[in-house]
Amino acid sequence: MQVSETNTGRSGGGATARRTRADQARRVADILRHQIHDGTVGDTLPGEQQLATEHRTSRNTIRDALALLRDEGLIDRAPRVGTRVAVQKFDHGLDALLGLQETLEGHGTVRNEVRVGQRITAPPVVARRLGLEPGKQVVYLERLRYLGDRPLSLDLTYLAPDIGARVLDHDLAHTDVFVLLEQLSGQPLGSADLAVEAIPADRHTAANLDVPAGAPLLMLERLTRLDDGTPVDLEYIRMRGDRITLRSSLSRTNPEWKVL
Amino acid sequence: MQVSETNTGRSGGGATARRTRADQARRVADILRHQIHDGTVGDTLPGEQQLATEHRTSRNTIRDALALLRDEGLIDRAPRVGTRVAVQKFDHGLDALLGLQETLEGHGTVRNEVRVGQRITAPPVVARRLGLEPGKQVVYLERLRYLGDRPLSLDLTYLAPDIGARVLDHDLAHTDVFVLLEQLSGQPLGSADLAVEAIPADRHTAANLDVPAGAPLLMLERLTRLDDGTPVDLEYIRMRGDRITLRSSLSRTNPEWKVL
Structure with a gap:
């Protein structure tokens, strides 16, 4: 095998040593990032010396790792106060x-600012994905979604026309579209x-x-079908990268397991 | 229901009209983005007038939508040449x-630049996730992964010690770790x-x-187990956002379907 660098942080000089320290800082930052999200570190991170011991690296490397997480907005650092978790991130299940x-x-409570809710003529590709004839109308929703007073996502939604028209009669500010689709169709x-x-x-x-501007967003495109296979809901969802983690579990006993 | 804006692009003046056009441009851009990725538009996008007709909007809105996609690096625009797809994006299955x-x-062929391949003492959380005693050694790999000459991802990998030591004996520049884990363990x-x-x-x-710097990356943390349930591989994978789309299909017949 090829190993281009030993990553000990001691052997090389100059640029190599710096690159190695940056590599080590990234390695530590990745582990800390996931500990912050899964709550195992609580509100305050351990001190630099303890982190250096746990990760068997120098305090300088720990400082660099923490600087990366601060630049992502995940932590705040202050003298004497230490390193505090600055954001709460929420898990969104990909497999449900x-x-x-x-x-x-x-x-907390999700509140939706419904910016658009109206019938529009489906663009050709939207009609195709929803199994509609070209030129058919669909119901288009645009919602800015908040948890408390914090925006989490901006959702653009195209609904099949019949069920979509009935969705429009409901309280979209406080109800998930998925819940309405199941209620109105009478099927999961x-x-x-x-x-x-x-x-x-x-x-x-x-x-x-x-x-x-330029902040990383998770963009989720999702086409959802009723239990009988009818496509009803095509969504383009932008989620704040600093607020949402998508999670999924998979196993080979899963019949959906497939070779791509 | 509440509708704060009708999105017709005609009724409001000034700031509202501009906001509405920006909303419409985003809506069109989302549809085009996924058509670019799934290959339905080919190498060259239709002209502005055709897009305006398909999306029932103005050419100005189409221009704004194309500007968004150009800013993301997805397309190039030039007078007389038209709008060309600038990047090829690859699908990575989340459910396999x-x-x-x-x-x-x-x-094409994936080539791995193996930047680190060595035993290290597992940080406590890594040991815990791999089911090891604190202070145990693991095998750490750092690989920059290319398709042809284009970097796609940077992967940090922690392997359980026994199988990890055997992985190190193999050609990691040209072989997927998953393939080696299955070969060496004798189980899927x-x-x-x-x-x-x-x-x-x-x-x-x-x-x-x-x-x-600051470009959006997909960050995938993945803990993988052998068929007998033994955790063997903890990875932190950074994928270029402009090169990779993660895809998944799910259905309620899936026994992994779960209520979070």
Whole structure:
């Protein structure tokens, strides 16, 4: 095998040593990032010396690792106060078809600012994905979704026309669309196809989500079908990268396990 | 229901009209983004007038939508040449435990620059997740992964000590770790827990992955177990947001379907 660098942080000089320290800082930062999200570190991180011991590295490397996490907005650092967790991040399950309010139950109340809710003529690709004839109308929703007073996501939703028209009659400010789709159709949701990307926030989206322009967003495209296979809901969801972690478990006993 | 804006783009004046056009541009951009990734638009996008007709909007809105995609690096625009797709994005299946080379079969050869491959003392949380006693050694790999000459991901990998030591004896530049784990253990991989985030590229990572500092990355943390349930592989994978789309299908017939 090839090993281009031993990563001991001692052997090389100059640029190599710096690169090695940056590599080690990233390695430590990744572990800390996930400890922050899963709550195992609590509100305050251990001191630099303890972290240096745990990760068998120098305090300088620990400082660099903490600087990376501070630059991501995950922690605050102050003399004497130490290193505090600055954000709470929420888990969103990728392998369950749950609405945001259901997902965040126990964390607070989801409020939706419904910015658009109207019938539009489906663009050709939207019609195709929803199994509609070209030129058919669909119901289009645009919702800015908050947990308490903090924006979490901006959701653009295209609904099949008949069920969509009935969705419009309901309280979309306080009810998940998934819940309404199951109530109105009288059947559970059956399946979904997901695509997940990391994209930068354009300026307009950034203003809506209260993040800097260019901030990383999780972009989820999801086509959801009823239990009988009817596609009903095509969504484009932008989630704040600093607020949401998508989680999934998979196992080979899963019949959906597939060779791509 | 509450509708704060009708999104017709005609009724309001000034700031409202501009906000509405930005909203419409984002809506069109989202649809085009996924058409670019799934290949339905080919190498060249339709002209502005055709897009305006398909999306029932103005050419100005189409121009704004294309500007968003250009800012993300997805397309190039030039007079007379039109709008060309600038990047090829690759799908990575979230619901199959496949290595990168297996996933990208048919797209080219994956080459791994092995930057680190050595035994280290496991940090406490790594030991815990791999089911090891505190202070045990693990095998640590750091690989910069290319498709052809284009960097796709930077992978930090902690392997259980026994199988990890045997992995180190193999050609890690050209072989997926998942393939080696199955060969060396004599059993298939059984299950995994995944967490997916969008994070900004720190400067050092950005240089490795050949993206601007702050560029959005998909960050995948994955703990993988053998078929007998033994955890063997804890990974922290940074994927270029402009190169990789994660995809998944799920259905209620799936026994892994769970209420979070």
